Amino acid sequence: MGKKSVIPFGPQHPVLPEPIHLDLVVEDEVVEEAIPNIGFIHRGLEGLAEKKDFNEMVYVAERTCGICSFGHGMGYCEAVEKLMNVEVPERAKYLRTIWMEFSRMHSHLLWLGLTADAFGFESLFYECWRIREWVLDIMEKTTGGRIIFSVNQVGGVHRDLDEDQIRFMKGELDRIERDLKNCEKTLFEDATVQKRTRGIGVLSKQQIHDLGAVGPFARASGLKYDMRMTGYEAYGNLDFEPVISDEGDCYARILVRTKEIYQSIRLIRQALDQMPAGELSVPVKGMPKGEAMVRVEQPRGEAVYYVNGENTRFLNRFRIRTPTFANLPGLCQMLQGANYADVGILVVSIDPCISCTER
Amino acid sequence: MANVKRSPWILHYDGSSCNGCDIEVLASMTPVYDAERLGVENTGDPMQADIFLITGGINSQNASVVKQLYDQMPRPKVVVAVGICACTGGVFKDAYNILGGADTVIPVDIYVPGCAARPQSIIDGIIRARDLFQKRSEEHDALMKKKNLERRQA
Numbered sequence: 001m002g003k004k005s006v007i008p009f010g011p012q013h014p015v016l017p018e019p020i021h022l023d024l025v026v027e028d029e030v031v032e033e034a035i036p037n038i039g040f041i042h043r044g045l046e047g048l049a050e051k052k053d054f055n056e057m058v059y060v061a062e063r064t065c066g067i068c069s070f071g072h073g074m075g076y077c078e079a080v081e082k083l084m085n086v087e088v089p090e091r092a093k094y095l096r097t098i099w100m101e102f103s104r105m106h107s108h109l110l111w112l113g114l115t116a117d118a119f120g121f122e123s124l125f126y127e128c129w130r131i132r133e134w135v136l137d138i139m140e141k142t143t144g145g146r147i148i149f150s151v152n153q154v155g156g157v158h159r160d161l162d163e164d165q166i167r168f169m170k171g172e173l174d175r176i177e178r179d180l181k182n183c184e185k186t187l188f189e190d191a192t193v194q195k196r197t198r199g200i201g202v203l204s205k206q207q208i209h210d211l212g213a214v215g216p217f218a219r220a221s222g223l224k225y226d227m228r229m230t231g232y233e234a235y236g237n238l239d240f241e242p243v244i245s246d247e248g249d250c251y252a253r254i255l256v257r258t259k260e261i262y263q264s265i266r267l268i269r270q271a272l273d274q275m276p277a278g279e280l281s282v283p284v285k286g287m288p289k290g291e292a293m294v295r296v297e298q299p300r301g302e303a304v305y306y307v308n309g310e311n312t313r314f315l316n317r318f319r320i321r322t323p324t325f326a327n328l329p330g331l332c333q334m335l336q337g338a339n340y341a342d343v344g345i346l347v348v349s350i351d352p353c354i355s356c357t358e359r
Numbered sequence: 360m361a362n363v364k365r366s367p368w369i370l371h372y373d374g375s376s377c378n379g380c381d382i383e384v385l386a387s388m389t390p391v392y393d394a395e396r397l398g399v400e401n402t403g404d405p406m407q408a409d410i411f412l413i414t415g416g417i418n419s420q421n422a423s424v425v426k427q428l429y430d431q432m433p434r435p436k437v438v439v440a441v442g443i444c445a446c447t448g449g450v451f452k453d454a455y456n457i458l459g460g461a462d463t464v465i466p467v468d469i470y471v472p473g474c475a476a477r478p479q480s481i482i483d484g485i486i487r488a489r490d491l492f493q494k495r496s497e498e499h500d501a502l503m504k505k506k507n508l509e510r511r512q513a
């Protein structure tokens with residue numbers, strides 16, 4: 001029997017660019033318990049709703065997290081629109097869907113890279129990030145920003161896509177798909193990847209359900225749970241079926257996220273073909289009054305937005321329930337009984353986004 | 360670049376950023392932008408780092424962490440604040456938990472603006488930091504030499 005010791009993991013840790021702090025109770029290289037300690041990036045973003053005009057607040061909401069920035073802006077706008085009974089024009093819905101799927105692609109590619117980095121596969125890390133740069137180029141050419149786009153507004157979007165841009169997008173999508181196919185062999189079949197991920201951190205469907213996990217993390221354990229099935233924005237008109245896998249280990253999480261990138265490519269192609277012509281936004285009259293809640297599927301899972309207004313320019317309350325927050329209990333469960341060497345990959349496998357969790 | 364004698368290592372810490380600047384810092388290290396060609400390398404260990412890249416503002420909980428990291432770095436050292444959050448607090452300036460930019464707790468040498476700061480400007484910041492580091496190392500060396508000389512004479 002070894003002696004129990006507590007090893008701090010983070011806040012500044014090479015495996016993640018963000019600070020997360022875990023106290024790991026370790027006995028003989030085996031983790032007995034993990035105690036998360038968060039709050040290093042708490043900014044008080046929701047509190048800003050009382051100081052910023054509800055139209056201005058979109059830009060703050062977008063800066064909840066730099067990776068799913070578009071989704072946060074969109075979720076916030078949807079919530080305020082629901083509150084004020086604004087119907088967004090069809091074209092704006094499609095544009096939002098397209099940009100949302102692009103940000104999902106960039107988020108998943110980023111995650112694949114970080115995962116590869118977590119088990120020391122540098123070249124795969126670089127390859128994924130190289131492909132990701134193309135997605136960012138598309139974003140930059142169409143919205144003007146690489147990661148924070150600021151194209152959302154309450155009532156619609158600011159920018160339109162013209163014929164040239166649509167053609168450019170389609171061409172780039174083909175290129176991304178082709179390169180990802182090349183990469184796929186390594187991702188799915190390489191011995192290093194298999195050794196480090198197969199059978200690691202297994203959670204059953206029941207466990208995932210009980211722990212309330214969401215997003216690709218839940219879908220990798222076979223739970224068919226995706227907010228896009230509810231058909232918000234243009235998803236209702238697109239052919240969509242969530243990607244799931246039954247294994248529930250780290251490997252399945254790689255599989256699900258990779259397949260979701262292909263799915264996003266398909267969704268964008270469909271949306272580009274179906275997109276109707278028309279207005280980009282509708283004028284918004286009056287002040288927000290009452291309360292509303294919407295649910296949006298972010299790259300990391302379901303996010304919930306709640307707004308409450310009292311007929312003034314400022315919202316009374318703005319609240320986000322982020323996907324990583326829902327996935328943390330799952331992470332703690334996986335860490336119990338894990339090898340110390342696997343902690344890095346396990347933490348990364350839920351795709352933690354600390355800055356939205358702590359806001 | 361021929362006169363560069365040292366290759367400083369970088370320590371990156373995310374203060375209370377929104378992640379936007381962090382991933383841009385990481386992106387500027389990957390092959391497309393490849394800041395590593397300048398001889399720098401990203402490290403996780405403050406004891407081995409020469410340049411401190413900080414993103415995001417300072418809040419009450421991470422103030423001590425940032426200070427600690429800075430103190431652990433060996434002299435000479437250069438601090439680069441990446442993104443408007445790290446420069447002044449940025450969009451979160453009015454938030455109740457933000458004390459201000461990185462310079463509220465540690466001395467900052469180079470400010471890289473932008474929200475999110477683009478890889479190009481981050482690389483520019485790194486180049487300036489590298490030059491400053493070079494200058495400071497020379498000063499540091501001269502000082503040490505002088506001290507050693509004095510000690511020997513005494």
Ligand code: SF4
Pocket residue numbers: 063066148375376377378379380381414415441442443444445449450473474475476
């Ligand atoms: S400067 Fe902008 S992108 Fe960078 S951390 Fe701050 S809010 Fe995020």
